[in-house]
Amino acid sequence: MFGRSSRQGGAELERPESPPAHRLRRPRWTDARLLVGAALVLGSTLTGAAVAGGDAGPQHWEAARDLPTGHVLTRADLKPVSAGDRPAHLSGTDPLGAAGGKGAVLVQPLRSGELVPRSALGSPGELDLRRVSVPVSAGSASMLAPGSVVDLWTVPEGAAGQDERPRPERVLESVEVARVQSVAQSAAAGRPVDVDLLVPEKGVAEVLAGLGDGEALAAVPVAGSLVAGEGEQ
Structure with a gap:
């Protein structure tokens, strides 16, 4: 109520005491308001995740x-x-x-x-294509995979007595590879690799004529075409 006294002009005055200090209490998680706020934040987060997932489409x-x-x-x-x-x-x-x-x-x-x-x-x-199997040298076959697009070349044998080997000739342009037999097994046995090509019907005769005496052909992938092992780790 009243604290210490002091004299002023002969009269004794009493000073009022300071009110006691109150300590601030830390909020507790059991406080209902904090629980409601946390629930609202969690709900909005889950809603946002659901909306983001829905944006992925069908x-x-x-x-x-x-x-x-x-x-x-x-x-x-x-x-x-x-x-x-x-x-x-x-x-x-x-x-x-x-x-x-x-x-x-x-x-x-x-x-x-x-x-x-x-x-x-x-x-x-709808496909005007024929599947033709041709012998391809192991070296060129090692670059091929289903979906590769290649130019098919042959190297004619030189005539007896000629010093120069004949120039290679392109048999067919931009044909797709459908299947490649085991390159490793054929190479180990020293024989060409059988490669299935998807050839337009009108080009089948050219491919068969290019086979000659069964000599291996060269299949050269066109620029930008799929190459075996491309993209593998």
Whole structure:
């Protein structure tokens, strides 16, 4: 109430005492307001994550490996991926159904990890191609993979008594590789590698004529074409 006294002008005055100091208490997690605030922050974070996930768009499909033209598409050839809104590419939960059912073939090659465009899908009747197996030198075959696009060359044998070997001749231009047999086994045995090519029907006669006496041909990948081992770790 009143504290110490003092004299002023002969009168004794009493000083009021200072109010006691109150310590600030630390907020506790049990405080209801803090719990409500934390719940609001968590809720907004989860909502934002859900919205961000929804922006990924519908499920699309990409090639699980390199696929050549003429390949009959199967479910094992495809991997699901979220790729935003891409109506020009294969999408949905049933990729083979969206591709036109079983028996759909590729009318163009696809690289591993490439989204499947709807324009790459067709029927066997749409392909004016023939599959021709040719012997290719092991050296050039080692660069090839399904989907490689190559120029096919032959080196004619020189006539008896000629000093110079004849110049190479291009048999066919820009044909696609469908399959490559085991390069290592053929090379170890000292024989050419059998390579299947997708040849336009009108070019089959040229390829067969270029085989000559069974001598190995050279398949040279065109610039920008797929090369065996490209992109592997």
